Amino acid sequence: MKKRVLSGMQPSGRLHIGNLVGALQNWVRLQDEYECYYFVADWHALTSQYADTSMIRDYVEDLIMNWLSAGLDPERSTIFIQSHVPEHAVLHVLLSMITPLGWLERVPTYKEKQFEMKDKDLNTYGFLGYPLLQSADILIYKANYVPVGIDQVSHLELTREICRRFNNFYGRVFPEPEALLTEFPKVTGLDGRKMSKSYNNCIYLSDPPEVVEQKIRTMTTDPQRIRRTDPGEPEKSPVFQLHKIFSSKAEQDEVAEGCRTARIGCIDCKKVLIKNIFRVLEPIWQKRNSLKERPEVLREVISSGAERARRVASETIDEVVRAIRLYT
Secondary structure, eight states: OOOEEEEEEOOSSOOBHHHIIIIIHHHHHHTTTSEEEEEEOHHHHHHHHTTOOTTHHHHHHHHHHHHHHHTOOTTTEEEEEGGGOTHHHHHHHHHHTTOOHHHHHTOHHHHHHHHHTTTSOOOSHHHHTHHHHHHHHHHTTTOSEEEEOGGGHHHHHHHHHHHHHHHHHHOSOSOOOEEEEOOOOOOBOTTSSBOOGGGTOOOBTTSOHHHHHHHHHTOOOOTTOOSTTSOOOGGGOHHHHHHHHHSOHHHHHHHHHHHHTTSSOHHHHHHHHHHHHHHHHHHHHHHHHHHHTOHHHHHHHHHHHHHHHHHHHHHHHHHHHHHHTOOO
């Protein structure tokens, strides 16, 4: 039998090309080797967006539409919405009974996000307990692997500790999930910072072609190139950072040499990038347009995915209840 992989995304905004190359393309590749479970983490979105839920429903649909457009196959992967499988919440409650408070308080992102998101009141149990809900998400499907970058391995360790603690108390119910180490490239945004919805510097998968072209044409470039005849340094240009992801090695070498010698201008450099980003996005745009015309397909994917996920999740809950020896 294939090993099982689980991963999810929060519906906190529209997907951008950073999400595409940083995670989604890898998810598509994993379908060929593993039994994959991919979920929209809408309960996780509530940990920081509980005061304004007006856009979550739209973001959920946009997320799944982009997943399908980018190549996730509901025949090869179980695609579902977290809140449609209430067994996640049941396991979360049961795990909360054995999880020491200090384990949650020491999670690095707990303090970091409170500092970063000062405009929101994050002094809630939901925010403190989100890593435990994350553990429930993983353990309820008995996932063998969770795709993460090297800097995220420590985040998975809490799940591994909870898994060991549960198994020590009640017998071996859960396999200990392992990190499936994946290289997530840092995608530079339109202003040179990391591409992020919070910076408003993204190229979104849902942007129409004319918007994508306009965004790239107005991107920040090497500040040394004030005039067309000024030589530049490609490494200082956010445009060139995107070339490293979307352009061939030969094209990268050509635009880099042209920049250093002022043989080409920034507009010429951007034209090459526009062509290569369009090459990646055009199949996604075509699939998105097709799905918009057939909303019943999206509804069927959501419904069948929840049914398949609940079947597995309910079996796990039955096993957990028996292991704990609750009265049934």
